[in-house]
Amino acid sequence: MRNVLKSVSILATAGLALSLTACGSDSSSSGSSPDAPLKVVASPTPHAQILEYVQKNLADAAGLKLDVKVVTDYVTPNTSVQDGSADANYFQHVPYLEDFNKKKGTDIVSVETVHLEPLGLYSKKVKSAAELPDGATVGLPNDTTNEGRALKLLADNNVITLKEGVGTAATPADVTGNPKHLKWKELEAAQLPRSLPDLDAAVINGNYAIEAGLKPASDAILLEKAAGNPYANILAVKKGKENDPRVKKLAELLHSDKVKQYIDETFKGSVVAAF
Incomplete structure (x- = not known):
């Protein structure tokens, strides 16, 4: 099945069409310098919306640059992190990630839980x-x-x-x-x-x-009920990238009181903070 994907850079106000390939990418294309933008692949809603809030309101003060690629499928985010064309993704829960790793032979790990989208x-x-x-x-x-x-x-x-x-x-x-x-x-x-x-x-x-x-x-x-739910959506990276200072900084911002307030006020119970 052909994946339809959209790419949006949160660093610019104008839309910019970008292409993400699921394989064959040069892993060095995703820079790991502390000053390089952190490339995050995310589903449009609510993931990219939450990241956009972080970029516009919290990232500058924390010294973090975000480059968010928005995709509409559940495969590209993981293959992009695995092949190094992205640094992190934000779209999935742990059971899906574990199943994906098992079936595809990838080694992607959870950094932090962020929110639950009740099914x-x-x-x-x-x-x-x-x-x-x-x-x-x-x-x-x-x-x-x-x-x-x-x-x-x-x-x-x-x-x-x-x-x-x-x-x-x-x-x-x-x-x-x-x-x-x-x-x-x-x-x-x-x-x-x-x-x-x-x-x-x-x-x-x-x-x-x-x-x-x-x-x-x-x-x-x-x-679904939120209490005790294992399906909270996570920030994830390829194993070994958990200690990237930019990843740690984003995880900290996503767990801030301001992000929780944004989630509560914007989604009114349709999305629930999981921290």
């Missing part, structure tokens, strides 16, 4: 999960960790029952109780908001819900 069940046709009709078609994200997470959300709310002990590794094959005889439509996470009108309901990642104009806190008919 939710949305529908244009019903106002509650109880109203889903018999045989309804429900969209699920097709990547391993988020599909399991989506099924767990449904199980936690008694819509389905999962095989005991399967947890967030669940797939539709692990559904042992399905009183409404729900049918599953597995799609790339980014496609789910666009497909929602054609489905009875869909479990959508928080960032893609927000980008589509949905408000998780009020529009989701089921929503």
Whole structure:
């Protein structure tokens, strides 16, 4: 599948089209000098928005220059960090990262958790999960960790029952109780908001819900709880780059009281600070 990506440099007010390649990049292209801009690959919402707030309000005083590349897929951010064309990324949670490392042979590590985007069940046709009709078609994200997470959300709310002990590794094959005889439509996470009108309901990642104009806190008919949630989104780097002073500085800024206040006031519960 061809990845569609947009690149935005937060150091300039005008848009600048840039190209990120997933492999074959010269690792020296991402400078590690303390004075070089820190290149961070991020999803548009809310990740790049949060980074833009940091750049405009906190980075200068901390002596940090940020160059943020905005991408719309869940692969390019990790391959770019792995091949050295970017210094860090901010788009994923630890279960996704661990699964990616295992499947792709990468060695990317978490630096800090930053925020949680509660995953939710949305529908244009019903106002509650109880109203889903018999045989309804429900969209699920097709990547391993988020599909399991989506099924767990449904199980936690008694819509389905999962095989005991399967947890967030669940797939539709692990559904042992399905009183409404729900049918599953597995799609790339980014496609789910666009497909929602054609489905009875869909479990959508928080960032893609927000980008589509949905408000998780009020529009989701089921929503993950923040307490004890393992899916907080992280700042991540290639192993060995954790001690880069620029990375440490960004991590510190992302954990500041001002960033927490920005998240609370901007996203009003649809994105929750995880620190």
